[in-house]
Amino acid sequence: MGTDRNYRIERRGRERKVMAKPTIGWAIITYNMGHCIEKAWQSAKDYVDEIMVGIDDKNNDNTEQWCKDHNVPHFFFKFNGFGPSRNQVIDKLKTDWVLTLDPDETILPAHGPVMRHLCEVGDEKKVDAYYFVRHNWYDLEMTRERMDVYPDYHIRLFSNRLRYHTLVHEQPGPINVKAFGDPVEIHHFNMYYCTSDDWKRKNELYDALGKGEIPS
Numbered sequence: 576m577g578t579d580r581n582y583r584i585e586r587r588g589r590e591r592k593v594m595a596k597p598t599i600g601w602a603i604i605t606y607n608m609g610h611c612i613e614k615a616w617q618s619a620k621d622y623v624d625e626i627m628v629g630i631d632d633k634n635n636d637n638t639e640q641w642c643k644d645h646n647v648p649h650f651f652f653k654f655n656g657f658g659p660s661r662n663q664v665i666d667k668l669k670t671d672w673v674l675t676l677d678p679d680e681t682i683l684p685a686h687g688p689v690m691r692h693l694c695e696v697g698d699e700k701k702v703d704a705y706y707f708v709r710h711n712w713y714d715l716e717m718t719r720e721r722m723d724v725y726p727d728y729h730i731r732l733f734s735n736r737l738r739y740h741t742l743v744h745e746q747p748g749p750i751n752v753k754a755f756g757d758p759v760e761i762h763h764f765n766m767y768y769c770t771s772d773d774w775k776r777k778n779e780l781y782d783a784l785g786k787g788e789i790p791s
Contacts, residue, residue, distance in 0.1 A: 601620075602627055602661060608679060665738065690756075704750050705731070710761070
């Protein structure tokens with residue numbers, strides 16, 4: 576898993592080994608979120624080495640066409656829980672590290688290089704995964720935040736050797752060492768994008784998955 580990062584160079588007649596910088600792959604799963612994936616993509620595309628989009632096979636919006644228009648690798652999957660579905664996407668990445676950022680989430684431009692640095696530190700210090708704090712916004716201008724769930728920490732950057740093991744409220748594992756990836760922040764806009772019907776469907780889905788049931 577990951578790429579072979581060892582290579583040799585010649586310098587003044589002496590051979591020495593140089594370690595290339597760790598690579599980051601962005602794993603996305605999506606269901607009918609073609610209306611917001613562009614914003615997420617613009618925020619993070621310059622800071623990752625690979626992108627892979629998994630599209631729910633019941634998806635019926637423009638997500639597939641968006642991927643084709645932007646030359647973004649993608650495939651369709653049958654939803655079998657959030658953890659297993661994310662694993663299907665991660666399995667297609669050949670990078671050292673994995674970033675999970677949903678279509679209704681963004682990062683700030685200043686935090687892209689910080690993620691790179693965290694991966695380098697992680698390789699050096701044997702850190703497997705990083706928590707990022709997530710802000711949940713009611714508006715795209717980021718002026719109205721949902722404060723009852725702040726700080727909202729999630730593991731979103733982790734070694735590609737990890738996988739998810741639960742259907743919902745997932746966290747990758749097994750983790751030996753984890754750390755806080757400050758100051759990287761995730762900005763979440765589901766409060767803005769979701770309709771009342773969306774919330775009802777999501778709540779029903781989470782309830783079912785919590786009971787170990789996968790809706791057909």
